[in-house]
Amino acid sequence: MAAELVRGQNHPLSQNRIEIRISADVPVVAGATLADESGRVRGTDGVAHPGAPTLPGIEVSRQAAAEHRLAVDFDAMPAAVHRVSVLIALPATPGAPPRFGAVAAPRAAVTGLDGTEIAGYNLIGLDSESAVVALELYRRQGAWKIRAVGQGYAEGLTGLLADQGLPGAAELARGIEQAVARGLARAVPARTADTDRSWRTAASVTGADLPGTASAAGSPYDAQAPDDTAGRRATSDGPVESEPTPGDAGRLPASGGPGAPATGTSSGGPTGGPIDYTHPKRRRTSRPPAPETPAPETPAPADGPAPPVAGDAVGWSMDERLYNQVWGMFEDLARSTAAYRSAVDFAESRMEKELDQVLSDPRSRLGTAGDAAREAAQARQAQLVDQARAALDRDLAQLTAESEVVEPALPPAYARWDNPVWHGYRVPTESPMAVRLGDLHLPESAPLRIPMLVRLPLERGLWIDSGVPDASLFEEAGELRHLALQTAVALAARLLAVHPAGEFGVQVVDPAGAGASAFAPLTGAGVLDAPPAVGAAGVAGVLGRLTERVDLVQMAVRGGASDALPPGLDTSRQLLIVHDFPHGFDDRAVTQLRYLADEGPDVGVHLLLVADREDAAAYGPLLDPLWRSLMRLTPVPDDHLADPWVGHAWTYEPGLVPPGSQVLQQVLARVATARTKHT
Numbered sequence: 001m002a003a004e005l006v007r008g009q010n011h012p013l014s015q016n017r018i019e020i021r022i023s024a025d026v027p028v029v030a031g032a033t034l035a036d037e038s039g040r041v042r043g044t045d046g047v048a049h050p051g052a053p054t055l056p057g058i059e060v061s062r063q064a065a066a067e068h069r070l071a072v073d074f075d076a077m078p079a080a081v082h083r084v085s086v087l088i089a090l091p092a093t094p095g096a097p098p099r100f101g102a103v104a105a106p107r108a109a110v111t112g113l114d115g116t117e118i119a120g121y122n123l124i125g126l127d128s129e130s131a132v133v134a135l136e137l138y139r140r141q142g143a144w145k146i147r148a149v150g151q152g153y154a155e156g157l158t159g160l161l162a163d164q165g166l167p168g169a170a171e172l173a174r175g176i177e178q179a180v181a182r183g184l185a186r187a188v189p190a191r192t193a194d195t196d197r198s199w200r201t202a203a204s205v206t207g208a209d210l211p212g213t214a215s216a217a218g219s220p221y222d223a224q225a226p227d228d229t230a231g232r233r234a235t236s237d238g239p240v241e242s243e244p245t246p247g248d249a250g251r252l253p254a255s256g257g258p259g260a261p262a263t264g265t266s267s268g269g270p271t272g273g274p275i276d277y278t279h280p281k282r283r284r285t286s287r288p289p290a291p292e293t294p295a296p297e298t299p300a301p302a303d304g305p306a307p308p309v310a311g312d313a314v315g316w317s318m319d320e321r322l323y324n325q326v327w328g329m330f331e332d333l334a335r336s337t338a339a340y341r342s343a344v345d346f347a348e349s350r351m352e353k354e355l356d357q358v359l360s361d362p363r364s365r366l367g368t369a370g371d372a373a374r375e376a377a378q379a380r381q382a383q384l385v386d387q388a389r390a391a392l393d394r395d396l397a398q399l400t401a402e403s404e405v406v407e408p409a410l411p412p413a414y415a416r417w418d419n420p421v422w423h424g425y426r427v428p429t430e431s432p433m434a435v436r437l438g439d440l441h442l443p444e445s446a447p448l449r450i451p452m453l454v455r456l457p458l459e460r461g462l463w464i465d466s467g468v469p470d471a472s473l474f475e476e477a478g479e480l481r482h483l484a485l486q487t488a489v490a491l492a493a494r495l496l497a498v499h500p501a502g503e504f505g506v507q508v509v510d511p512a513g514a515g516a517s518a519f520a521p522l523t524g525a526g527v528l529d530a531p532p533a534v535g536a537a538g539v540a541g542v543l544g545r546l547t548e549r550v551d552l553v554q555m556a557v558r559g560g561a562s563d564a565l566p567p568g569l570d571t572s573r574q575l576l577i578v579h580d581f582p583h584g585f586d587d588r589a590v591t592q593l594r595y596l597a598d599e600g601p602d603v604g605v606h607l608l609l610v611a612d613r614e615d616a617a618a619y620g621p622l623l624d625p626l627w628r629s630l631m632r633l634t635p636v637p638d639d640h641l642a643d644p645w646v647g648h649a650w651t652y653e654p655g656l657v658p659p660g661s662q663v664l665q666q667v668l669a670r671v672a673t674a675r676t677k678h679t
Contacts (some may be wrong), residue, residue, distance in 0.1 A: 002109075002117040005148035006346075009341035009391055010332075011119045012434070013137070013144045015112055020070040020135060024106035026097055027064040028088045029176075033164055035083040041164050050175050058084060064091045064271075073138065074144055085149070085164070089131035089157050092177045100126035100152070108134040110146055121148040127271055130156040140199045141312050141476070147335070221475035278398050308402035310409035319411055323428040323434050323453055326406065326414070330440065330450045331397055336395035337442050338646040343388030351381035396445050403448060410436075413498040414451055415491070417657045425497065425667050427674040432456060432498045437491065437633065439653045440641065449651045452652065454631075457573060458606045463630035464488050464654075467612025481580075481610075483635040485518035488577055488610050490664065494655070495575055496527055497667050501674035505570070508532035508577045509542050511584025515610075527675065529574075539584055543592040546576060546605055549597065553603040573604040581611040582619065590619070594626050 003011045022030060031049040033041045034057075041047065048055045050062050057077030061068045070086060073205035077084075088106065090096055097103050100123075109120040123134060129152030138146045153159035166172060171300045262291055313328055315321035354377035358370055394422035408419070413432035415421050416439075435456055439449040492506050510532040522528050549569065554567050564569065582590060597607050609630060616623050632640060639651040657664045 003119040004387075005119050005121045005146075006339045006388065007150040008335035008342070008392075010140075010145050010147040010335075010395075011110075011116065011162050013110070013146055015118075016074045017113055018072050018074075018118070019111045019113065019115075020068075021111055022068040022070075022088060022134070023107045023109075024066050024088070024105060025104045027066050027091060028106065029064050029091050030060045030068040030070060031087050031089070032058050032060055032070065033085045033087070033166075034078075034081045035085065035164075037082045039083060041166055043166070044168075044172055047161075047166070047172070051176055057081065064093075077604050085672055086135040086137070087131065087133045087160060087243050091162070092156075094658065099128050099130050099154075100132065101128060106134075108148075110135070119146060121150075121604060123150055126152055128154040130154065131160040132159065132273060136242050141308065148339075181430070184632055197305070218268070218363035228592065278309060308405045309397075310406045319413075319433055322406065322414060325402075326451050326453055329406070331396065331404060333399055333445060333450060334443065334643060334646050335646055336392055336399075337444050337648060340388050340392040340444060343391075344385055347388070349379045350384075351377045354380075386533070392444065396448060399445075400448055403450075407451075410451070413494070414453060416451075416655060417661065422663050422667060425670060427501055427670060431499055431500065431503060436500060436655055437462075437561070437657045440650045441653070442648060442650060456605065457601065459601055461601070461607030461609070461630045462491070463611065463627065463632050465608045465612065465632055465634050466610055467614055480635065481514075481612075482518055484610050485515050485579065487633070487635045487656060488579075488608055489518055489521055490657055491575060491608070491653060492522065492575055493527075493664055493668055493671075496671050499573070501678040502572060504573045504575070505529040506545075506575045506577065507542055508533055508579070509539050510579040511536070511539055512580060515579045521664055521668060525672045527568075527668055527672050536584060536586065536589075539589055542576070543596070546574065546596055546600070547592050549574075550599050550603050550605055554599065557603070573606065575606050575608055576600075577608045577610065579610045580615075581609050582623070590623070594623075597626055597629050619622060 005011060006405040022028065029050060031047065033048075033057070034046045034055060035041050046055070048058055048060045050060065053060045053062050057073050057075075059071045061070070068088075070265045072084065086108070090098070090100065100106075105122055105126065106122040106175050107120060107122050110118045113117065114631055121135065123132065124134065131153045133149045133151045136149050137144055138147065139145075140224050143307075150650070151163075153163065155162075157176065160171055161169035311318050311325065313321045313325035355374060356374040358377070383541070407416075410419065410421065411432065412419075412421055412425055412428075413434065414436045433456060434453040437452045437454055441449050464484045464487050466481040496504055496506060506527065507529050508515075508522070510516070510519065511534060513532070513534045516523075516532070523531065530542075533539055552565060552569060553571065576596065578593065581593070585593065593607070596605055600607060607630070607675065613627055616627075633654060634640060634652060635654055637651055637653045639649040641650045641652050642648065643650065
């Protein structure tokens with residue numbers, strides 16, 4: 001049974017040769033882009049469109065048509081290609097509609113060579129868009145999968161190609177349209193349905209190349225009917241209905257004889273969505289790829305893809321591969337949840353529309369007919385929600401299985417404090433590429449936790465909020481502040497532990513000395529560069545020294561005179577923990593702190609505030625730039641973090657040491673011993 005996809009949903013592919021069929025009410029232009037493991041298209045030679053329809057492993061239609069068929073051969077796909085984005089666009093020809101909202105929703109379907117549909121996607125909700133990325137074929141754990149994308153662009157081809165990161169997007173789009181207008185796209189007479197079906201079936205059975213195909217390094221089909229198939233991605237939040245559009249699976253093009261108008265469009269999908277988390281997607285290759293063995297063309301197993309493997313992502317080291325895999329899990333969870341929420345919203349809106357229609361008709365408002373209509377609408381809504389939940393549960397099961405494999409394999413910098421890796425901790429000889437700040441999860445998948453990893457060195461300072469709104473739930477006013485300090489201490493200890501001895505230092509400013517008990521693990525182990533600074537004089541001394549360090553290093557770097565730094569200047573990275581800000585800070589100290597927050601990260605000075613923003617209200621808007629420059633964390637679970645990609649409110653949980661555990665003291669003792677030997 002074919003899978004009916006909604007926006008963001010993915011589906012496994014078990015066949016090495018497939019077709020992507022597009023059905024629309026008006027002629028559209030089909031294209032595709034080929035991207036590497038980081039989602040980058042190598043240039044115009046990575047774009048297939050009617051003016052240049054053939055790339056290794058894929059061929060698109062040579063003209064505009066209401067129905068298209070894109071041929072894909074994964075065996076012929078270059079090893080460097082990890083993502084194929086399928087797109088469609090409205091041609092810029094007289095009489096063509098200016099936007100997709102003016103025509104019926106098109107459909108993209110993935111089929112085998114015999115026309116059997118594997119998965120389908122109806123692109124509803126399009127409005128002002130004239131170009132759309134419909135589908136994405138991508139490598140996942142060594143196998144290919146398909147994802148319903150639905151990203152539309154009101155700017156047309158230019159906006160779509162620019163979002164792909166292609167230089168000269170406007171020029172490329174204009175060249176495609178000009179090529180179409182000059183009739184450079186070929187028109188090939190359509191075959192009959194019976195001839196086409198028997199021809200392709202024979203080729204799939206015998207394994208022989210199809211007529212006109214190039215070698216394995218060439219295009220999968222060189223001769224094909226003039227039907228173009230490019231998928232598009234809906235831009236609305238609502239998913240498609242579960243019922244497939246009648247007649248669009250397995251159809252041959254109805255247009256495309258000699259002399260048919262040609263329309264070309266090149267396109268590409270967004271590289272993992274508008275948000276850029278600076279992580280390459282988890283694709284298997286940074287090691288030399290092993291020769292691929294063609295997968296048997298049999299249906300995918302009912303229990304899903306192959307068992308997950310820790311480190312199964314791109315990267316030169318295991319740490320980098322695990323980092324990319326973790327953020328790939330974050331991306332998958334975001335997309336799956338977005339698809340589920342869209343499906344639920346769509347089911348609710350459709351039921352409301354159907355109920356409104358029932359109530360608007362006096363004949364069906366009362367009596368058994370009205371009751372039956374209402375029950376039918378509610379049943380359809382429940383069915384759609386159940387289908388969406390089943391798809392989400394499938395994805396969550398896969399991600400949970402992956403998490404259970406990945407979590408135990410994480411290095412100390414990425415691992416929770418209860419991970420056994422900390423019991424065998426040794427001071428590292430190299431700095432890590434990232435550090436774990438806590439965990440992230442969504443309401444629909446509460447048991448599943450995704451590590452929140454941030455790259456090192458920290459580009460932004462951190463602010464642990466000691467005055468979150470639910471502070472009233474704590475019995476004592478100071479309990480939440482103490483918990484915020486514990487969060488800061490656990491993070492500082494982690495940063496010290498994951499850096500080589502002597503390459504990272506921690507300083508503490510505690511004007512009133514109120515955090516002495518919370519800082520005891522750091523002071524007792526002797527891992528601080530100096531005792532916590534107290535009083536106005538202590539605050540001024542620490543801020544003055546760090547400000548001078550930032551000034552000297554900046555001048556040396558800008559003047560190209562790094563060797564001229566004073567011999568006694570400590571150039572190791574520093575973390576300044578500021579407790580109870582702004583108490584004990586005069587205007588000069590506040591100005592210095594803002595300077596460190598803005599300029600410090602570039603020269604190795606990082607800021608960690610433990611404070612309640614409301615306490616700084618007396619300063620008015622003076623400190624607003626400071627708060628905005630910091631990443632806010634909370635000492636208790638809170639859904640204050642939102643990704644700008646799909647807009648989810650992620651619940652953040654701090655990375656605290658389990659109650660009663662001695663792991664923090666043991667790790668800090670080893671750090672202190674290594675620091676002593678280093679000095």
